[in-house]
Amino acid sequence: MNAEIVSVGNELLNGRKVNSNASFMAASLAGIGIKVVRVTACSDEESEICQVLDESLRRSEFVLVTGGLGPTADDRTKKAVLKLLQRGLVFDAPAYENLATRMKRFGREISPSLHDQAMVIEGSTVIPNTRGTAAGMILSCGEPYANHSLVLMPGVPAEMKAMMELTVLPFLEGHSATVIIQTPVKSVGIGETTLSELIADVEDSLPDGTTLAYLPHAAGVDLIVNTIGTDREWAERDNRNVVEAVLLRAGRFVYATTERTFEETIGEMLTASGMTVATAESCTGGLVASRLTDVSGSSAYFLQGFVVYSNRAKESALGVPGELIEKHGAVSEEVARAMALGCLEKSGAELALSTTGIAGPAGGMTEKPVGMLCLALAEKATGKVRSKTLYMHGDRALNKLRFSQAVLRELWEYLRDMQQG
Amino acid sequence: MNAEIVSVGNELLNGRKVNSNASFMAASLAGIGIKVVRVTACSDEESEICQVLDESLRRSEFVLVTGGLGPTADDRTKKAVLKLLQRGLVFDAPAYENLATRMKRFGREISPSLHDQAMVIEGSTVIPNTRGTAAGMILSCGEPYANHSLVLMPGVPAEMKAMMELTVLPFLEGHSATVIIQTPVKSVGIGETTLSELIADVEDSLPDGTTLAYLPHAAGVDLIVNTIGTDREWAERDNRNVVEAVLLRAGRFVYATTERTFEETIGEMLTASGMTVATAESCTGGLVASRLTDVSGSSAYFLQGFVVYSNRAKESALGVPGELIEKHGAVSEEVARAMALGCLEKSGAELALSTTGIAGPAGGMTEKPVGMLCLALAEKATGKVRSKTLYMHGDRALNKLRFSQAVLRELWEYLRDMQQG
Numbered sequence: 059m060n061a062e063i064v065s066v067g068n069e070l071l072n073g074r075k076v077n078s079n080a081s082f083m084a085a086s087l088a089g090i091g092i093k094v095v096r097v098t099a100c101s102d103e104e105s106e107i108c109q110v111l112d113e114s115l116r117r118s119e120f121v122l123v124t125g126g127l128g129p130t131a132d133d134r135t136k137k138a139v140l141k142l143l144q145r146g147l148v149f150d151a152p153a154y155e156n157l158a159t160r161m162k163r164f165g166r167e168i169s170p171s172l173h174d175q176a177m178v179i180e181g182s183t184v185i186p187n188t189r190g191t192a193a194g195m196i197l198s199c200g201e202p203y204a205n206h207s208l209v210l211m212p213g214v215p216a217e218m219k220a221m222m223e224l225t226v227l228p229f230l231e232g233h234s235a236t237v238i239i240q241t242p243v244k245s246v247g248i249g250e251t252t253l254s255e256l257i258a259d260v261e262d263s264l265p266d267g268t269t270l271a272y273l274p275h276a277a278g279v280d281l282i283v284n285t286i287g288t289d290r291e292w293a294e295r296d297n298r299n300v301v302e303a304v305l306l307r308a309g310r311f312v313y314a315t316t317e318r319t320f321e322e323t324i325g326e327m328l329t330a331s332g333m334t335v336a337t338a339e340s341c342t343g344g345l346v347a348s349r350l351t352d353v354s355g356s357s358a359y360f361l362q363g364f365v366v367y368s369n370r371a372k373e374s375a376l377g378v379p380g381e382l383i384e385k386h387g388a389v390s391e392e393v394a395r396a397m398a399l400g401c402l403e404k405s406g407a408e409l410a411l412s413t414t415g416i417a418g419p420a421g422g423m424t425e426k427p428v429g430m431l432c433l434a435l436a437e438k439a440t441g442k443v444r445s446k447t448l449y450m451h452g453d454r455a456l457n458k459l460r461f462s463q464a465v466l467r468e469l470w471e472y473l474r475d476m477q478q479g
Numbered sequence: 480m481n482a483e484i485v486s487v488g489n490e491l492l493n494g495r496k497v498n499s500n501a502s503f504m505a506a507s508l509a510g511i512g513i514k515v516v517r518v519t520a521c522s523d524e525e526s527e528i529c530q531v532l533d534e535s536l537r538r539s540e541f542v543l544v545t546g547g548l549g550p551t552a553d554d555r556t557k558k559a560v561l562k563l564l565q566r567g568l569v570f571d572a573p574a575y576e577n578l579a580t581r582m583k584r585f586g587r588e589i590s591p592s593l594h595d596q597a598m599v600i601e602g603s604t605v606i607p608n609t610r611g612t613a614a615g616m617i618l619s620c621g622e623p624y625a626n627h628s629l630v631l632m633p634g635v636p637a638e639m640k641a642m643m644e645l646t647v648l649p650f651l652e653g654h655s656a657t658v659i660i661q662t663p664v665k666s667v668g669i670g671e672t673t674l675s676e677l678i679a680d681v682e683d684s685l686p687d688g689t690t691l692a693y694l695p696h697a698a699g700v701d702l703i704v705n706t707i708g709t710d711r712e713w714a715e716r717d718n719r720n721v722v723e724a725v726l727l728r729a730g731r732f733v734y735a736t737t738e739r740t741f742e743e744t745i746g747e748m749l750t751a752s753g754m755t756v757a758t759a760e761s762c763t764g765g766l767v768a769s770r771l772t773d774v775s776g777s778s779a780y781f782l783q784g785f786v787v788y789s790n791r792a793k794e795s796a797l798g799v800p801g802e803l804i805e806k807h808g809a810v811s812e813e814v815a816r817a818m819a820l821g822c823l824e825k826s827g828a829e830l831a832l833s834t835t836g837i838a839g840p841a842g843g844m845t846e847k848p849v850g851m852l853c854l855a856l857a858e859k860a861t862g863k864v865r866s867k868t869l870y871m872h873g874d875r876a877l878n879k880l881r882f883s884q885a886v887l888r889e890l891w892e893y894l895r896d897m898q899q900g
Contacts, residue, residue: 067692068690068692068703068705069692069694069703070501070502070505070518071505071514071515071516071517071518072505072506072509072515072659072661072703072705073502073503073504073505073506073507073508073509074502074506074661074692074694074703075502075694076497076498076499076502077497077498077501077502077518078497080494080498080520081491081494081495081496081497081498082494083494084491084492084493084494085493085494085495086494087494088493088494093492094492094493094494095492095521095522095527096492096519096520096521096522096527096531097491097492097498097519097520098517098518098519098520099501099517099518099519100516100517101516101517102692106516106517110517113534128671128672128693128695129671129672129675130671130672130675130693131675131682131691132690132691132692132693160872163870163872164870166670166673169672169676171672171676189872189873191672214695214696216697216873216874216877271490271495273495282495337765337786339765342769343768343769343771343772343773343777343781343784344758344760344765344766344767344768344769344772344784344786345765345769346765347764347765347768347786348763348764348765348766348768348769348879350764351764351765351786351788351879352764352875352876352879354838354839354840354841354875355841356764356788357788357789357842360764360788361788361789361791361792362785362786362787362788362789362792362796363764363765363784363785363786363787363788364783364784364785364786364796365758365765365768365772365783365784365785365786366783367772367777367778367781367782367783367784368778368782368783370782370827371782371783371826374825375783375785375796375825404795404796405792406791417775418775419775420775420776421778454773454775455773458769458772458773
């Protein structure tokens with residue numbers, strides 16, 4: 059069962075856009091045992107789309123196409139497919155309903171181009187668009203292409219992802235005979251090299267069909283344990299054994315073996331402990347609060363955040379003494395501790411996190427370089443405060459992300475130690 | 480002058496890696512007037528590499544390949560090219576020297592595989608590798624391929640980038656006769672469809688060689704005006720004329736015609752006006768503050784942020800009257816206005832932004848559905864407050880992003896109107 063991905067759009071050929079849609083689709087297909095044998099990006103010229111689709115459909119059973127389905131003149135995928143398959147268009151009432159409803163909801167007028175957008179290729183199964191206007195389509199391409207199938211989706215990532223999850227993957231899953239079991243082992247606070255050294259013996263004795271892939275990113279390393287087989291029970295058992303062997307060696311760095319995010323993990327631990335949290339941020343500028351509140355239901359445990367960029371704000375909002383800032387500098391563990399304690403008091407939360415540092419690129423000094431972070435975690439029950447100084451080496455955006463990760467890790471470790479009594 | 484990019488590696492077909500190498504190469508080639516007509520990612524099977532290279536070399540004058548040049552068993556690009564072009568290998572002394580020097584520098588032994596790595600394809604120009612071990616190659620592929628050229632580089636981004644900059648781009652520049660001018664026209668507050676209707680007459684009368692591409696994303700639409708020509712002056716003039724025609728019709732939605740971000744644009748306007756800003760956020764959870772502080776130097780105009788998730792925090796941190804929340808609900812323009820005014824007072828800033836809404840997926844009601852946002856902007860000088868209620872239709876992450884975009888747009892429009900007097 060082979061598939062190909064065709065990504066239509068000039069922006070992929072002039073370097074304006076990275077083809078992350080293709081990666082998402084490829085990973086999703088791998089998850090249901092379908093192998094992607096080629097990814098092609100082509101321009102939005104009609105003749106070029108025709109040529110690429112013709113070649114791909116001859117080679118592979120499923121060709122998934124994104125882009126070129128919108129209402130503007132440079133959206134030519136539908137036209138190219140009409141020409142290639144010699145088909146006509148038909149009006150799709152549900153697609154039109156969806157369009158009209160969305161337009162009304164946004165208070166827009168029903169423009170004449172709306173009717174065009176609800177025209178789909180004859181013989182296609184329409185993929186509803188729950189996130190936008192252009193409908194997707196699944197088509198069997200008939201004899202010239204050995205009944206291979208074409209799946210057309212818009213290039214807007216949110217629309218494509220919703221279509222994949224709700225319609226395309228369930229449709230394709232019915233066609234797949236192999237089983238792929240993938241378990242993510244999500245870690246923080248350990249690098250790729252150290253992790254691979256810790257689990258070297260596991261990696262040297264993997265069962266047949268099981269592989270490990272390291273996905274390092276700014277906030278940690280995800281290790282993917284991947285098992286391919288024909289028998290679901292055997293594949294699941296092999297996969298579980300490897301995951302357990304990894305946990306035995308590196309478990310103290312692992313926060314999840316599911317698709318749960320770090321923020322969700324922390325949220326569940328806070329909920330379980332019944333504790334509330336507040337934040338006092340300087341260098342992270344609100345990112346820690348924003349990440350904590352990325353979780354639905356976070357209002358149950360996240361009470362309040364302070365973004366105190368200026369010294370004046372640190373004093374007025376959190377009661378950090380001016381003399382303390384004067385004496386140690388705004389970027390110091392002393393100030394981080396005072397921020398966390400002030401945050402406890404002002405918010406009424408049981409736990410408070412604070413950050414003060416230099417995200418850069420400007421503002422660094424010899425003793426306090428760009429990338430320096432002081433963080434603190436204060437606990438209301440005991441009045442205790444932990445603090446740390448760390449050094450990162452990224453650009454501004456990466457430093458902000460790593461700073462926020464460091465203080466969230468402090469919180470995670472605190473909650474884990476508490477759980478384990 | 481057409482080029483293609485071929486990216487070799489299984490990690491690109493199973494979704495483990497995003498093909499950012501291809502974007503970098505495509506952007507670099509566009510910069511010297513070479514048009515990329517196709518990007519293909521294929522597996523590291525020898526037969527598959529052969530097939531893809533054969534097709535690409537027939538179509539395009541330059542085929543740039545990354546990946547599969549390393550020393551391990553799954554690096555098969557060199558073998559595939561030997562087979563395809565029926566050539567042999569020759570020993571390259573400078574490549575061997577480079578390898579041996581690097582090995583010594585890292586304290587590694589000179590392994591027997593080192594000699595293999597210094598073998599290059601006969602008739603090729605060697606591309607020195609200043610960042611790693613595997614040498615790159617430029618080959619003219621002879622008669623079967625109309626003397627089209629093949630450029631082989633490693634897949635490690637740093638090695639490929641150094642080769643592109645030091646050797647490949649200077650080599651290709653000598654062959655390029657075309658000029659490409661690209662201008663981004665970055666807009667907010669208008670959809671792709673409406674924008675294309677506004678500028679329909681411009682699109683219908685584009686000069687030869689100029690095309691428009693729409694790049695819609697969660698925070699707005701980027702319109703790319705792209706001109707290809709042989710004469711730089713003419714191409715620049717055509718491009719400028721189209722950009723100006725677009726601005727004449729849709730200028731009120733455009734914040735930049737350069738690569739500047741929305742946050743940077745707002746930062747420059749705040750700096751120019753000498754005004755300071757503070758934020759009071761409920762549903763955006765700190766994201767507005769975090770976006771404003773993504774800009775280096777933002778401490779000059781961003782004073783302070785309040786993340787007031789709970790009603791208690793709205794009262795204690797910003798002095799929002801409890802009765803007001805009781806009467807109108809926390810998600811109401813009344814509360815948004817009171818938050819912005821409280822934020823002005825507590826922060827001492829000249830401008831204050833506020834958000835209160837329902838990001839979802841939980842927490843919606845019939846009268847106040849998920850996606851509802853109330854925002855306000857308060858001005859110290861006059862005591863005036865503007866407020867708005869909007870409705871979005873995304874998941875939690877998308878709603879948070881669109882909420883933050885809506886309130887930043889309010890600020891941008893305020894600053895623009897002020898500038899224009």
